[in-house]
Each structure stands twice: as structure tokens, then as C-alpha cells.
Amino acid sequence: MTSSPSDKQSYPCPGLESVFFGSVCVCVCVCVREREREMALSGVRVIELAGLAPAPFCGMILSDFGARVIRVDRTKVTMAMDSLARGKQSVALNLKSPQGVAVLKKLCIQSDIVLEPYRKGVMEKLGLGPEELLKENPRLIYARLTGYGQSGSYAKTAGHDINYLAMSGLLSMLGRSSEKPYAPLNLVADFAGGGLMCALGIVLALLERSKSGQGQIIDASMVEGAAYVGSFMWKSRSLGLWNRPRGENMLDSGAPFYDTYQTSDGKHMAVGAIEPQFYDQLIQGLGLDAASLPPQMSFSDWPELRQTFARVFAEKTQAEWSRIFDGTDACVTPVLPLDEAGSHPHNRERGSFLMDAQDEVSPRPAPVLSRTPARPCLSRDPVVGEHTRSVLEEYGFDPAHIEQLLSAGVVECNKAKARL
Numbered sequence: 001m002t003s004s005p006s007d008k009q010s011y012p013c014p015g016l017e018s019v020f021f022g023s024v025c026v027c028v029c030v031c032v033r034e035r036e037r038e039m040a041l042s043g044v045r046v047i048e049l050a051g052l053a054p055a056p057f058c059g060m061i062l063s064d065f066g067a068r069v070i071r072v073d074r075t076k077v078t079m080a081m082d083s084l085a086r087g088k089q090s091v092a093l094n095l096k097s098p099q100g101v102a103v104l105k106k107l108c109i110q111s112d113i114v115l116e117p118y119r120k121g122v123m124e125k126l127g128l129g130p131e132e133l134l135k136e137n138p139r140l141i142y143a144r145l146t147g148y149g150q151s152g153s154y155a156k157t158a159g160h161d162i163n164y165l166a167m168s169g170l171l172s173m174l175g176r177s178s179e180k181p182y183a184p185l186n187l188v189a190d191f192a193g194g195g196l197m198c199a200l201g202i203v204l205a206l207l208e209r210s211k212s213g214q215g216q217i218i219d220a221s222m223v224e225g226a227a228y229v230g231s232f233m234w235k236s237r238s239l240g241l242w243n244r245p246r247g248e249n250m251l252d253s254g255a256p257f258y259d260t261y262q263t264s265d266g267k268h269m270a271v272g273a274i275e276p277q278f279y280d281q282l283i284q285g286l287g288l289d290a291a292s293l294p295p296q297m298s299f300s301d302w303p304e305l306r307q308t309f310a311r312v313f314a315e316k317t318q319a320e321w322s323r324i325f326d327g328t329d330a331c332v333t334p335v336l337p338l339d340e341a342g343s344h345p346h347n348r349e350r351g352s353f354l355m356d357a358q359d360e361v362s363p364r365p366a367p368v369l370s371r372t373p374a375r376p377c378l379s380r381d382p383v384v385g386e387h388t389r390s391v392l393e394e395y396g397f398d399p400a401h402i403e404q405l406l407s408a409g410v411v412e413c414n415k416a417k418a419r420l
């Protein structure tokens with residue numbers, strides 16, 4: 001069913017198929033040519049101040065859809081912390097120097113978007129707060145991506161995904177029955193409620209600017225972003241979906257027909273057979289006799305029903321169960337590890353994953369736009385300070401000034417080390 005993850009033909013990138021039959025060099029050339037074609041955010045210039053996880057994701061989304069994203073890194077760092085740097089350029093700049101601040105100001109006021117991930121007050125302390133910059137460029141969209149937002153008593157407090165998720169109310173709902181709350185990686189606050197929500201805010205502000213001609217400030221709080229992503233949990237409470245304790249409701253792993261099961265080879269299948277007609281197909285695929293089972297929605301029988309399902313799933317391998325359920329409406333799928341997701345036939349047919357010039361597999365940008373799809377850059381990520389000189393030249397710094405900034409240690413230029 002699956003082919004080797006190292007099989008490069010498994011990862012077609014729309015319009016870039018030939019890449020995988022040629023050398024890395026061919027890949028990069030094709031990539032550049034493809035990216036020259038119009039994308040939804042072509043022409044948009046972004047200054048992304050280097051952050052931990054949510055802002056880099058936001059910047060990568062903008063870059064994937066055509067924006068020119070320049071990441072501003074610190075000087076004297078040996079390694080970029082940004083693993084979400086696809087398509088970005090890097091300028092290394094020391095913001096502890098007044099000259100560095102002046103350089104950043106000049107970059108920001110010539111851009112469409114500033115994306116900043118710092119604690120409330122940091123940019124103002126540097127004299128680069130939104131009022132300051134919007135005065136110089138009223139079309140600027142100033143996106144502030146923080147955990148707790150720009151106001152409220154926690155605004156200046158440090159935190160990470162798990163704290164924001166906890167404050168959103170959602171963490172209390174996540175976890176197995178009789179166990180403590182459990183954060184699902186740092187997906188919900190950092191990425192869904194943070195980076196993605198901030199990207200939405202930026203796109204909305206760009207759209208609005210096309211009518212008003214004015215920029216604005218985006219206050220993207222990960223607590224609020226996560227809570228908003230979870231709106232269904234609030235607004236479906238009246239349906240009784242969440243009346244039972246954590247881990248004992250239909251969609252939080254309480255129901256035996258909405259859970260994962262181990263197979264005989266130690267892998268797992270995911271079951272999401274909610275509607276009666278789909279549930280019937282689950283029972284049929286498992287080879288069980290519906291008449292001998294309790295009703296699907298009998299809460300008190302769920303523990304016993306779960307045991308029955310677990311016993312049956314443990315009788316066959318994942319591949320055997322996949323063959324049984326593929327092509328049915330039982331809502332049963334294999335639980336794929338990351339290194340198998342790209343080579344699953346369905347994902348391969350759609351080109352859902354791509355392979356970059358460094359043979360790294362990652363998801364292709366979503367969603368797919370019919371006329372102006374994302375054309376992600378496939379060449380390697382930038383090293384810190386790789387584009388300092390070219391970006392400064394492009395933004396109007398004269399060569400003598402650049403040399404002075406370099407020798408004063410205000411900016412730094414670095415070259416990628418050759419890979420042997």
C-alpha cells in the first residue's frame with residue numbers, strides 16, 4: 001500500500017514534477033521560475049522579527065502564498081531557531097544598538113507588514129511601536145502576536161502554548177477519562193490560534209487596506225485565537241455534547257466509535273463512525289453481529305463495547321484493516337506516522353506533501369487555490385544574516401553605509417557553508 005518514504009516520486013509538488021528526476025540544482029531553478037508566477041500575496045513585503053514558533057509559522061504561510069518575507073535575526077547567533085523558514089530571507093541586526101533600531105525602522109516603513117512576537121512593550125521601548133511606524137507609513141499593517149494580547153493583567157507575563165491553551169478554557173476539555181488535562185502538542189494555541197489566526201488577521205487587513213488605503217494594528221492573542229478556534233465547544237454545549245466528565249463524551253475519546261485501536265502489528269486505526277449509517281459499516285467491517293451488540297448511543301455500555309472493538313482490532317494488522325475499510329463509509333483509517341503520511345496513496349495522488357532540495361518532506365501549503373495556488377520555495381532555508389547586504393541595498397542603504405554598519409557590528413553577513 002505504501003512506498004518507501006525515500007522514493008522522491010512520492011512527493012510531487014504541483015507544477016514541479018520534473019524536479020524529482022533531476023539534480024538539486026534543477027530543483028532550485030524550477031522553484032524560482034515557478035515562484036515568479038503570480039501568487040495570492042505576490043508583491044506583499046513582510047518584516048518578520050524572529051520568534052519561537054507561532055510567528056515563524058505565520059511568516060511561512062505568507063511566504064508560501066507569495067509574500068516576500070524578510071526575517072530579522074539577532075547577530076552572533078550560530079544557528080537559526082526557525083524551522084519554519086521556507087522561502088524567507090534573513091537579515092542579522094543588533095537591536096541593542098541605536099543604529100540597528102534605525103535600520104529596522106527604515107525596513108519597516110518601506111514594508112506592508114511588520115510581524116512582531118515580543119512581550120508587550122518591547123517594540124515601544126525600542127521606539128518602534130505601532131504609533132511611531134504608522135505615522136511614517138500609514139499603510140503599514142502591524143501584527144502583534146503574543147500569548148495574552150496587548151492589554152489585561154497578564155499582557156507582560158511570559159508563557160507558552162500550554163499556558164495559553166489553559167487560559168482559553170480548552171485545555172480543561174482535553175484528555176482521557178480519569179486522567180489530568182493533556183495538551184495536544186503545541187498545535188492549538190501556538191499554531192491554530194496563534195500563527196494561523198494572525199495570518200488570517202493580516203490577510204483581512206490587507207483586503208481592507210485595498211479599500212481604505214490605511215494600515216492597522218493587529219492584536220493577536222493566542223489565548224483568544226485558541227478559544228476562537230474552539231468556538232464549537234462553547235456553542236455546542238446546549239446540544240449536550242460535553243455534559244459528561246472529560247474523556248467520557250462522544251468526541252473526546254469517550255465513545256468507542258470515536259477512538260483509536262491497536263492492531264496486531266502494534267500500529268493503530270482511527271475510528272470516527274458517528275452517524276448510524278456509518279456505524280453500521282464499522283460493525284460490518286469488524287465482522288460483528290449488530291443484533292448482539294448494545295445500542296450505539298447507550299453510554300453505560302460504551303466501556304464494554306470499547307473492549308469488544310479493541311479485541312477485534314487486535315486480531316489483524318493495520319494493513320489488513322486498511323484493506324477491509326478502504327473504499328467504505330465506515331470512517332476508519334490507519335493512524336499514519338509522519339514518515340508514512342506522504343506516501344499514502346490518497347495523499348500521494350493529491351500531492352499533499354512535498355520534498356525540498358534537502359530531501360526534507362513537509363506538508364504542501366493549504367488550501368489549494370485554483371488560479372493562484374501557493375508555490376512554496378523548495379530551496380534550503382536561509383542562514384542567519386545571509387541576505388543582510390542584498391536586502392539593505394534593495395531598501396536604499398548605500399554601500400558605504402552598509403560597510404560602516406558591518407564594521408560597527410550593527411549588522412552581520414553570513415554565508416551558507418558548503419555541504420559536502
Ligand SMILES: C[C@H](CCC[C@@H](C)[C@H]1CC[C@H]2[C@@H]3[C@H](O)C[C@@H]4C[C@H](O)CC[C@]4(C)[C@H]3C[C@H](O)[C@]12C)C(=O)SCCNC(=O)CCNC(=O)[C@H](O)C(C)(C)COP(=O)(O)OP(=O)(O)OC[C@H]1O[C@@H](n2cnc3c(N)ncnc32)[C@H](O)[C@@H]1OP(=O)(O)O
Pocket residue numbers: 051052053054072073074075078079080081082093094095096117118119120122125126145146147148157158159160161162186190
Ligand atoms: C512551546 C513553544 C515554544 C517552543 C520553542 C522551541 C521550539 C524552542 C525553545 C528553546 C529552543 C532551543 C534552544 O534555544 C537551544 C538551541 C538554540 C539553537 O539556536 C537551535 C536549537 C535549540 C536546541 C533550540 C531549538 C528550539 O528552537 C527550541 C527548543 C511556544 O509556546 S512559543 C510561544 C511563546 N510565546 C510567545 O511567543 C508570546 C509572545 N512573546 C513573549 O511573551 C516573549 O517573547 C517570550 C516568548 C515569553 C520570551 O520572552 P523573553 O524575555 O525572552 O523576550 P521578550 O520579553 O519578548 O523580549 C525580547 C528581547 O530580545 C531583544 N531582541 C529581539 N530581537 C533582537 C535583536 N535582533 N537584537 C538584539 N536584541 C533583540 C528585545 O529587544 C528584547 O530585549 P529586552 O528584554 O531588553 O527588552
